[in-house]
Amino acid sequence: MAATVLGLAPILAASRADHGRREPLDTSPAAPDDRDSYPDSKGLTMIEHHLDILTSEGEMNTFIVHPEEGGPHPVVFFYMDAPGKREELHDMARRIGSVGYYVVLPNLYYRATREFELDFESEASRKRMFELMYGLGNRMVVRDTGAMLDFVDTQDEADSRRIGCVGYCMSGPFAVAVAAAYAGRLACAASIYGARLVTDRDDSPHLMLEQIRGELYFALAEHDEWAPPELIDNLASALQTSGVRHRLEWYPNAHHGFAFPKRPRIYHQPSAERHWERLFALFRRNIGPRWNQNSATNAPKSST
Numbered sequence: 578m579a580a581t582v583l584g585l586a587p588i589l590a591a592s593r594a595d596h597g598r599r600e601p602l603d604t605s606p607a608a609p610d611d612r613d614s615y616p617d618s619k620g621l622t623m624i625e626h627h628l629d630i631l632t633s634e635g636e637m638n639t640f641i642v643h644p645e646e647g648g649p650h651p652v653v654f655f656y657m658d659a660p661g662k663r664e665e666l667h668d669m670a671r672r673i674g675s676v677g678y679y680v681v682l683p684n685l686y687y688r689a690t691r692e693f694e695l696d697f698e699s700e701a702s703r704k705r706m707f708e709l710m711y712g713l714g715n716r717m718v719v720r721d722t723g724a725m726l727d728f729v730d731t732q733d734e735a736d737s738r739r740i741g742c743v744g745y746c747m748s749g750p751f752a753v754a755v756a757a758a759y760a761g762r763l764a765c766a767a768s769i770y771g772a773r774l775v776t777d778r779d780d781s782p783h784l785m786l787e788q789i790r791g792e793l794y795f796a797l798a799e800h801d802e803w804a805p806p807e808l809i810d811n812l813a814s815a816l817q818t819s820g821v822r823h824r825l826e827w828y829p830n831a832h833h834g835f836a837f838p839k840r841p842r843i844y845h846q847p848s849a850e851r852h853w854e855r856l857f858a859l860f861r862r863n864i865g866p867r868w869n870q871n872s873a874t875n876a877p878k879s880s881t
Contacts, residue, residue: 622646623674624734630683632724634717637687639725640667642674649736650679651864652729654722654755656748657685658837659710660695665839673743676857677866679735681725685713685748697840710747715754715780722755726762739864741765741791743856745836746803749795750774750782756793757785765863767794767856770833772803775811783812786819793823794859796852801833826855 622645629636640662643650655670662684670680686693686709693709696702729735740763744752749771756766766789768774774795775783786793793816797809809825816823828835831848838844 621675623671625671630724630728632687632721634720635687637721637724638662638684638691640670640682641680642667642670642682643679643734644674644677647677647866648679648734649732650677650734651739651741651860651866652735652737653678653680653860653864654725654740654742655680655682656718656742656744656751656755657682658746658748658834659706660697661686661693661706661709663694665837669836672853673856678860679729679732681729683721683725685718685721685751688712688717713747713751715750715782718748718751719754719758722759726759736865737762739764741767741860741864743767743769744771745769746834747772753782753789753793754780754785756791757782757788760788760790763791765792765794765859767796767859769796769836769852769856770798770801770804771795774804775808775815783815786815786821789819789821791822792859792863793821794855795823795825796855797825797827798831798833798835798848799827799829800831803833824855828852 624643624645626639626641628639628641630639631637653673655666655673657666662682666682670682674680684691684693689709689712693705695706726737726740729737729740742752742755742763743766744750746769749768750773752766752768752771753774756763773782775781795809795812797804813825816825828845828848828851831845832843834840834843835845835848836852838849
């Protein structure tokens with residue numbers, strides 16, 4: 578499917594103090610530039626938006642995708658990995674949306690830049706990525722998520738009573754932190770080869786587990802310098818002590834980044850498809866959707 582580049586549509590959507598006074602996104606035919614529609618591989622018509630969510634710290638450019646019909650749809654917050662919000666992630670968000678979800682994918686680097694995509698061949702680009710990544714923290718993303726919650730509360734196509742989230746790589750800990758900070762709103766959270774899940778900081782994700790009321794899923798690559806076995810042992814111990822519903826799952830023969838199809842030396846299709854199966858099962862158990870969809874309709878079964 579060819580990507581369509583849409584114009585940005587700034588909206589009033591954040592400052593929790595302004596909650597209830599914002600206007601919802603105009604998705605009427607009179608506002609053609611802030612949405613696009615297309616049929617997906619199953620014949621469903623999908624709606625996309627590129628828009629800004631106003632946070633207390635700036636305008637957070639965000640990609641949104643959801644089915645045209647059958648709403649309001651359960652909400653999935655999709656937190657990006659370190660190489661940046663890019664078309665590869667938009668495609669992954671589309672896959673989530675196509676089985677019945679209202680997907681919100683923000684640019685977490687918005688405080689520094691509206692656009693960043695890692696050039697894997699450039700040392701300067703890698704240096705910039707690490708600068709941006711280490712400029713983020715759990716508390717910052719929790720604040721951003723407050724604005725995202727306020728936004729989805731205003732959207733007719735979003736069922737904001739049912740919310741889950743997923744974070745990849747650097748955002749694995751963000752997904753856990755958000756599930757703790759908004760325990761009454763987030764029904765489930767997934768960390769896919771998450772980094773920095775156990776740290777010596779006072780906001781380390783493993784210290785937040787007892788606050789979480791939803792279900793957690795952790796996908797762990799067998800080969801991952803960002804999440805070595807000794808770190809995961811500490812995480813597993815904290816999970817057991819907390820009593821939170823959870824699953825830790827190792828992915829044999831997989832490396833950090835295995836789910837991203839545009840990384841040919843890292844992408845591992847059996848593991849990628851297993852992660853989709855697990856992710857959709859987690860969402861179905863906790864947030865729906867109401868309409869009957871086979872989560873693996875457009876995905877082959879895992880061969881592992």
